[in-house]
Amino acid sequence: MQRRQFIKSSCSFCLLSSAGFAIVELSSCANLPVYKTSIIESKVSIPVSLFVSSNLQIIRVKNLEYDIALRKENNDSYSALLMQCTHADNSLNSTGNGFNCNLHGSRFDQQGHVLKGPAAQSLKKYSTQIISDQIIISLK
C-alpha cells in the first residue's frame, strides 16, 4: 500500500515537474529577438538595419547585468534605456508602450518616466549617436 502510494505521489510529482520544465523551456524562445553584443571601450555598437521592421530592439550586452531597450524615435534619433527598475534593481520587461517590473509593480513609459510606483526615479538613459550605419550607445 505504501509503495503504491509512493509511486502514485512520485508520478504526480514527475508529471507536474514536466509541466514546469515545459514552462522553463519557454525561456529558449526569449533569446530570439534579442540582439547580443559586447562592450568595446565603454561603447556598444548596433546596426541601424535592425530597425527596418520594428522601432524597438532589446540589446543584450555581454557582462552587463541588464538589457538595454533601444528605441527609434519619430525624428530618427535613438533612445537607449537600461531595463533596471530604479526601485529594487529588478530587471524590467517591455510591454509595448513602456516597461513593467514584476517584483513590486512599478511601471515606466517609453521614455523611462515613472507611471506608477513604488519606483520614484526615471530609468537610466544612455546617450546615442549614429556613425555611418551603426548606432553607438555610450555606457559612460
Added chain:
Amino acid sequence: MRVLLSILLLSFCQFVLAQSESTAEDSLHKGLSSFISNTSIGGYGNVLYKRNFNQDYSSINLERFVLFLGHKFSKKIYFFSELEVEDALVSGAEEGGEIALEQCYLKFNTNPNNYFVAGLFLPRIGILNENHLPNTFNGNERTQVETLILPSTWRELGIAYYGNLNRIPLTYSIALMNGLDAASFEHGSALREGRFEGRNASANNLALSASLKYNKNNLIAQISSYYGGSVGLAAKQADSLQLDSGFFGTPVLVNEANLQYESNGFSLRLLGSYISIPNALEINRAYASNTPQSAYGVYLEAAYNIFKVLHSGYNQELNFFARYEKLDLNYSIPENGIIDETLNQQHIVIGLNYLPIKNVSIKADIRLQHTGKQNPALIINPSPTLPVYKLDNTFLNLGIGYSF
C-alpha cells in the same frame, strides 16, 4: 652599538607596523565601500486607525514595519530579505505582535530575463502576494479576498524559476515548495493557518505553483495555480488518522485569475480565486477543524486619479476608488462540516488614496460589510454579554503608508 641597533630595530618595527596598519585600514575601507555599494536597504510600513461601528470601538495600530536588506554578491548572485515587525511590539508571553521573515532568498540570474530563487519567497499567486507595498494598492486594508481566500502574504520555502519572453509580453513562473499543514487549518480562515511561513515546515509534502502573466500596453492578465499536499506526517501517523500522506497527499488546489488595466488615471482590477480541498471530510474527521471542501472569492475595483483632471501632468495622485468583494469561505462543505453563513460575505469599500509622492500614501475609506446569519450550532457556551450578531457592519479606516 647595541643601543643603536635596538633603536634601528624599534624604528623598523614601528615602520612595518605603521605600514601594516595602514594597509589593513585601506583594505577595510575598500571592503566597506564595496560592501555598501553592493548592499541595498529599503522598507515599508503603515499605521491604521479603524472604527468598528457595531462594536462601537476604535483602534489604532502600527500594523507593519518592514525592512528590506539586499546584497549583490556578483553579477549573477543576489541576496534579498524582508524582516517584518507586526503591531509594533512583541513582548514575552503577551498576545499580539509578530516578528517574521517575509522573504529571505538567494537569486541566481541565468540571463537578464530569467532567474531562479531559492529560500523563503512569495509565490506568484494573485496581485497582492508579491505587490503589497501600502502605496501600491487602494484602501487601508488589503482586500478581503486576498487575505482570506488567498492567504497573502503567502511565503514558503523552496525554489522558483521566473522568466519573461521578448517577442511576446509574457512572464512565467514555476515554484516547488513545502506544502501546507492541514492540522493547523482553522474554521473561518481557509488555508491561512496552514502556512508554515518558513518555520520547521514538513518536507514530506510538497507543493507546485505556476503562473502566466500577459502584459501588453496597459493591460495585465494573469492566471496562476497551486497544487500541494497538506499532510506532512509520516505514513504510519497519517494512516492512523486515515489521511493520505506523501508529496501530494490530501491535496489542496488553488486557482486564481486576475486582470489589471490602467490608462490616463483610470485603473481597474478584477480578481477571482477558487480553493478546492477534496479530502476535507478526512481532514475534519482527523482534526475537527470544520474545513470546507471549497471556497471562492472575487473582487472588482475601479479607481480614478482625480488630479489627472484637475492638474494634468501633476506628479501627485488623489485616487478615488470603489471596490466590491464577494467571498464564501464555505462554499461547499463535506458531510461532517457545519455551514457558517457568516463566512459568506460581501464588502463594498469606497475611499480616497492620496500620494503626495510615489512613496507615501495617506488613505481614508469606509467598508460596508454584509454577511449571512450566524449558525447557532457553532456557538458553544455563548457569553450572556455577547451582543446580537448583526448581518451588516461598517468600518471607517484612516491610515498612512510608505515604502522606499
